[in-house]
Amino acid sequence: MxxxxxxxxxxxxxxxxxxxxxxxxxxxxxxxxxxxxxxxxxxxxxxxxxxxxxxxxxxxxxxxxxxxxxxxxxxxxxxxxxxxxxxxxxxxxxxxxxxxxxxxxxxxxxxxxxxxxxxxxxxxxxxxxxxxxxxxxxxxxxxxxxxxxxxxxxxxxxxxxxxxxxxxxxxxxxxxxxSTIVGFDPAPVLLRPGGLPLEAIEDCLGRRVAPRRADDAITAPGQLSSHYAPDAPVALEAATPPPGALWLGFGSGCDGAALNLSSTGDLVEAAANLFHALRELDARAEPGQRIAVAPIPDHGLGRAINDRLRRAAAPRG
Structure with missing residues (x-):
């Protein structure tokens, strides 16, 4: 039903x-x-x-x-x-x-x-x-x-x-x-980057927030190495469209992209579009066809976008 x-x-x-x-x-x-x-x-x-x-x-x-x-x-x-x-x-x-x-x-x-x-x-x-x-x-x-x-x-x-x-x-x-996830051990620790930029959290606290170590036990959602993944394989840091791949662009200069997260390079717009774009490209992909993603700046919301993309591209267990 x-x-x-x-x-x-x-x-x-x-x-x-x-x-x-x-x-x-x-x-x-x-x-x-x-x-x-x-x-x-x-x-x-x-x-x-x-x-x-x-x-x-x-x-x-x-x-x-x-x-x-x-x-x-x-x-x-x-x-x-x-x-x-x-x-x-x-x-x-x-x-x-x-x-x-x-x-x-x-x-x-x-x-x-x-x-x-x-x-x-x-x-x-x-x-x-x-x-x-x-x-x-x-x-x-x-x-x-x-x-x-x-x-x-x-x-x-x-x-x-x-x-x-x-x-x-x-x-x-x-x-x-x-959402961004923060824990305390006892100092603040970034357990998952997300919709609230790390910089805003550090400004509020007046101190650096340590990253989660890769070998730490799972203590919060979204920490599995393979996550947020479409069925199609995902390749990252594609500054130009790889042959045969569906290219997901970011910023200007991505005229050959199947979709663009933000043609103006706006990380807020890119974050809002990320999952919808991955779904649409996954639906378009032929069997064995890859989704290739343009480089995303690794600051502000870009840090969370890149975290999701790395997990989407991780080997499937």
């Missing part, structure tokens, strides 16, 4: 909240990507997320909250974490914080770790749904595990339409990249 497509109005949001309360899966838009939501306190509902996505159970989930005040009920938020939350919530920032023993969240959410990933999304539909539901919603990206993240309701239906109860159609996601 195909998922219901709900409008982002009072009736649609009430229906979505009721489905979440009944332990069903509901996809909804955030400013980053569409999330696949379930009641974070319901073991069976959270388990359905893993089943629908085909997601490894050791990969934690992000819990979405309606406001920053709710975070204190589930995690210890102080020091640098509290400073970042005050500056960037609601927004494209996830904080991995010490889990309170009495949080009442399903242990599947944290993959058995003593920490939990929390975020307050900055999207009117997400906020309205979370407020209507009145509780924490576990919501990874609403796609099959390892595949391209969805930035439109149609992407969700294409990948998960027969595996979930409903999707709230809130249009295209304005940021188009998953």
């Amino acid at each position: 195909s998922a219901e497509i709900l409008k982002p109005d009072a009736g649609g949001l009430a229906r979505a909240a009721a489905l979440l309360g009944a332990g069903q899966l509901v996809a909804f838009p955030t400013e980053t990507v569409y999330g696949l939501g379930a009641d974070a306190r319901n073991d069976h509902a959270v388990a359905r997320i893993f089943e629908a996505k085909g997601r490894p159970h050791f990969n934690p989930l992000i819990v979405h909250l309606a406001d920053a005040a709710a975070a204190a009920r589930f995690a210890v938020l102080d020091g640098a974490g509290e400073r970042l939350a005050s500056a960037f919530w609601p927004g494209a920032l996830t904080l991995v914080l010490p889990l309170r023993p009495d949080a009442g969240l399903s242990p599947l959410v944290s993959a058995g770790l003593p920490t939990v990933a929390l975020r307050v999304p900055d999207h009117p539909v997400a906020h309205a749904l979370l407020t209507a539901f009145g509780g924490p919603v576990a919501a990874p990206s609403a796609n099959r595990s390892g595949s391209i993240s969805p930035t439109r309701a149609a992407h969700v239906i294409e990948g998960l339409g027969d595996r979930i109860a409903a999707v709230v159609d809130g249009g295209a996601c304005p940021v188009g990249l998953e």
Whole structure:
């Protein structure tokens, strides 16, 4: 049975909240990507997320909250974490914080770790749904595990339409990249680059944020080496179109590109277009045909774009 497509109005949001309360899966838009939501306190509902996505159970989930005040009920938020939350919530920032023993969240959410990933999304539909539901919603990206993240309701239906109860159609996601994830060990650590540039975080804290080491255990979503991947193989740093490949351009001078992330070289525009462009080129690709991507500057949102592209191009396990 195909998922219901709900409008982002009072009736649609009430229906979505009721489905979440009944332990069903509901996809909804955030400013980053569409999330696949379930009641974070319901073991069976959270388990359905893993089943629908085909997601490894050791990969934690992000819990979405309606406001920053709710975070204190589930995690210890102080020091640098509290400073970042005050500056960037609601927004494209996830904080991995010490889990309170009495949080009442399903242990599947944290993959058995003593920490939990929390975020307050900055999207009117997400906020309205979370407020209507009145509780924490576990919501990874609403796609099959390892595949391209969805930035439109149609992407969700294409990948998960027969595996979930409903999707709230809130249009295209304005940021188009998953949230930036920061943990504390005890100093701040960048666990995943994303929609909030690292430079903004470091400016807020007045200090450098260390990168995650490649051999560290998985402690947050989006850390698998092969992830966000289309079916077609992906090649990076293609300054000119390789023979036979579908070339994904960036900036001026890419007249031969099948698509261009941003003809003006705007990293914000490129981030918003990334997953949609990869999906479109994947649909166009003939068997064995590659997607080749032009070089992307590795600063600001370019750092997150390059992280997603490296994972898309990684060898498939």
